[in-house]
Structures are given as structure tokens and as C-alpha cells.
Amino acid sequence: MKKIFTIKSFGLLCIILFITLWTTSPALSYPVTFADSRGKSITIDKRPERVVSLVPSITEIIFKVSAGDAVKAVTYHDNYPGEPGSKKIIGGFFSPSISVIEAVQPGIIFISRLHKKVMKKFGHGKCKLINLETDSISDSYKNITLLGSIFNKEKQAARLIDEIKTQLRIISEKVDRIPDSKRKRVLRLMGRDPVMTPGDDSFQNEMIRAAGGIPPVLGKKGNIVVITKEEWVTFNPQVIYGCGGDRETAEKFFNRPGWKDVDAVKNGRIYYFPCNLTCRAATHTGYFVSWLASRIYTDEFSKKGNQVLEEKIFKSRSLDLDLDYIKHAG
Template sequence: MIPRCIKGSESRPAAFAARPHNHGQGARYLHSCRLFKSWPFRPALVLAALFLVSPFLIAGGASEKPLPDDSPADGFPVSVLDSFDRRVIISREPKRIVSLAPNITEILFALGEGDRLAGRSSWCDYPPGVENVPDAGSLMEPNIEKIASLRPDLIIASAHFQRGSLDKLDRLGVPVLILFGPESFDGLFYTIDKLAGLVDAEAAASRIKTDMRRRIEAVQEKTAGLARPKVYYVIDFGAGGDYTAGGNSFIHQLLTMAGARNIAEDLKGWAYSVEMVIQGDPDLIICPDIPGFRERLTASPGYRSLRAVREDRVFQIDVDLIDRQGPRLIDGLEVLAGIIHPEAFR
């Protein structure tokens, strides 16, 4: 029997094939992790993540060619080309999934398929109640013995998964699917479609994408024609270095869609400096909602002299809303737009 080939309702985004390796992706991903949100650990994690170099983080550009379909009525087995360009055979509809990425977990719940989760990573902290699902370790250091004990029929990971962990998981004899798209709404829709195809939730996926597109259009309509204030988005600052979202980042795309002008739009990467922030003279500053972060930032040399700080225009945002490639990205866009243009979103 030849397994059918699963494809999303949209073809693989063009950006997938040409996607360069971005050392800063590690910093951005850790930006949303619980450990990152504990201040003493944050600078070291950012610097470590900036130098994560792995060819396995690069999305391959192979196209998906449908295979002859003589699969049984339930659609399985299926052949899935994952984001490491591996052809993964899934013999039956997955009922016990271990998710090793927060965005994958959030997508499954949004599809109405959260009850399929047999395990989740320690970084999966949304939606409420997910903490009751057994902890299977982190994305970078999964607990192989715990995962084996959960008897999964499918393991799903996302960006920043390590080759050594993949080799160990492969020895369990369970399909391991590495799934991530380009950092964009189209990339998110690609991932939603892939997951939906595995759990028979195509109708739910269509509803999610339709609603997100409607809300994206609403934000853009409300901000069209408005003055675009200069914004500085803070990832990190201080002795460990200053980091922000450059013009080639998805956070930059979100800021632009929300009606802002990113003062770091010419930056390619993540490393910045307080001198460059002073020169850019932002109208407002957006930073993570890490406890104490705003207070330290506004008291820090250089930053405390900024006009945005003096005028009390420093705002915080839940970074999970804009870092995780999940259904809450649209919430993040709306929150950003409300911060940047409060008059249009009252």
C-alpha cells in the first residue's frame, strides 16, 4: 500500500525554500520561554541562543509531489514531508500525540483536538488546563524516557529542535514530525493545515484562518491613513547587550501591520545599541511583560533620557502573543495596534 501524501490547502510558502538560517531566531524563541522570563537567566540565554548554529534549522525547499492514492477509507497511512525535508510515514490517525513546541500545542487546542495530547513540552503553558497534560521535557532537551512511557503514536516538534534529540526519538520507533513554516501568517496557516490534515480537522482549520484573515484586514483598515509613530521594540538590554527586532523579522512585520514605523527597520539581525535607540528617538517603546523589566529599562542609563520614557510612553506586551507561531498571533497584532493607535481601537 502506498501512503497518500498530506498537503496543506495552501502550497508550501515560497519563503520556505529560500529561508536563510537566522542566528537570532534562537533569541526570539527563548524570548517567549518561561526560563527567559526569569530575569537572572535571561541575558545568558539570549547570548547562547544567538550562536545556535545548526543546518537542521534551515527549512528545505523540496516540493511535495503527490503519490498514487490507494490508501484505506480513513486516509491512512500518510506520507508527510516535514520541515527537515524528511519523508515521515504515519501509519494510522494519531490518537496520542506528544507536542514538543508551544505553538503546536496551541494549534491542536484551537482545532478542538487537545484531547489527543498525551504529553507536552515544559514550555507549553497555554491554554489554561494544559498543565494537566504530562510534562515531556523541553523542546531542546526532551525527556526521552518519559516520552516512551506515554506510548505516543506521533511526536511533533518545531523550530530549534536539535538533531541529537531527533536521533534519540527516532529510536523509539514512533513517527517524529518536525513542523514549522516561515515566520509569517502564511507560515502559520501552512502549519495549521498540516496539523489539521493529520487529525481530520480541516473544517476547523478553515474557520480559524478565515477569522484571522478577517481580523488582520480589520486592523489594517483601522490604521490605514494614520500617522505612523516611531516604535522601538525591546527584546533585551543592559550588560548582556541590546537586542531588538530588525527589518527582516516577523515582529517587524507585525509592527508595520499595526501601523508603526520600526526605528530598527534597517537592521538585519537582532543586535542593537542604546546609542542607536537615542538617535532613533522613538515615540513609544514596547517591551516584554516580564516582572520588573519595564522598571529596570526606564531606570537604565541611556534609556531613562529617552523622550518616550520621560513622557511615560513605555508599554508592555505578553511576548507569547507575538513570538509563538500559533493562533494567538492575531491577538498579538491587535494588542500592538491598540498600543500604537489607541484612538482607533477604543
């Protein structure tokens, strides 16, 4: 009996040891070393605990991969987290408060190339500054993967990328059925005065192409560039979309000669979406491209022959509704 007990005890010990090593193995993923968008080499030795994110798209990804507990402060442009007051607000994306950031005592600050004052103030201390720019959809995949590694959420990051790619694949299959001769010229409205639009190399024009649209090619690069009235008329957009304050631009310019004389304005094909979808390549890229494509090609997508996904009932259950008009309906 003693030998049997000893063997059983040894076996149990091995199982416990295996489970312990399995559950604690994620710690072996550190350190994480990478170069950010500035080319600066950064090493993360352990899972971050005090993070300030000045970049809404990065905040969005961090929360989506279930690492939001590490974030202590965000901008008022962030729509993550959803619970008001759960994170400290450090101001806006363009004007974060240095003093509020200092009070948080962050170990990591996620910045953009525009945050020069933050770089100057915190660039030489113990706090790590991480700049992850998103100039393309592929950049967003790289950032999701890297943030998964930084916060020890690799599996969640991989699932998120698969989800986005699946949504984009479905839309690609739908728009592939639309002949080139039927493709629409699409322009993203930006700016106030002058009128502006994304540059040729921007992720926003990449989103338009993913939705089956044809964006303008102006020979100008950058996140946002000026479009002249001549360029506007020459391109002659058939669909225009914007967000938020872009309505002011439309109201100001779309009754003026030239600006009003394009197909989209004449036919009333001007649409507005939430800015957190139009201005970010992050966790909702596939969703936004799907929405945009359905706006551009409403008629084409409504045809049953253009369906990609099979019509079927995914789930059903019986409902017992104690309502007289339902009882007598049969």
C-alpha cells in the same frame, strides 16, 4: 405489499449506506505526506493517537482545531490545555526531559530546530519527529492547514485561518486611515543583557507592521538579535512593548544615558503583553495585532470617524431584576 416493502427496504438501505460512507469518509484523507521545515519527507498513515508537543504554538493550534485528545504531553510553557494535570509535563521548551518523553511512548513528537538532543535520541526510531517552524504569519497559516490535515480537522483549520484573517483585515482597514506621517516607530524589547529585539525577517516585526507600526530595520536577520545603544538611539522608538521578564531589562537599562533618551521612555509609552501572544504566531495572531494596534494608536482609534465596524446591538434580552433601586429608577 411485499414489493412495496422490498422497495422501501432497499431505499432505506441506500440511505443508511450513504450516511455510513459520509460519516466515515474522513478516513480517506490518509495518508498525508509532506515535507517539514527540515525538508524531511514525512507520511502520516492514520490519525495520530499519542503525540508529544514541545512547541507551544503547535500545541495551541492542535487544541484549537479540536485535536487535543491526541496530545499526551506538553511543556510547562503551554497554556493549552486549560485543565491543570490533564496532560503530562515533560519540562520546559528549552529543556524537555528525554526520560519523560520516553515514558509517554509517543508516535509523533513536534519539535523546533533547537531540540537537538531530542532529534538525536528519537530521530532513528519508529517515532516521527515533525519540525514546523513559524518565521512569518503566512507560515502559521501553512502550519494550521497542515495540522488540520494531520489530525483530520481540515474544516476546523480553515475556519481558524478565516477568523485570523478577518481580524487582521479589520485592523488593516483601521490603520489605513492613519497617514504615513502619523505612523509610530515601534520596537519589541527582548533579551536581558545585552538588549535584544526581533530580526528584520521575524514574524514579530511582521506583527508590528500589521498593527500599523514601523519596526526597526537593523540589517540583521533571525528570531532575536542584539540592538546596540547607537542603533537604539538612531531608531528612537515611540512605542516599546515586551512581555514577562522584559520588565527586568527595562528596569536595568531605561535609566541609563542613551537608553532612556528615546521618545517611548520619555513619554512612558512602554507596554507589556502576555508572552503567549507576543512570542507566537499561532491561533491568536489577529487578536494580538488588534490589541497592539489599539495601544499604539489609542487616540486615533478612539475617534468615531475611524470606526470600521458598524455600531449595532447584536443581541438583547430582558432581565427581571427584583431590586428596589432599579424599580424606582424610572
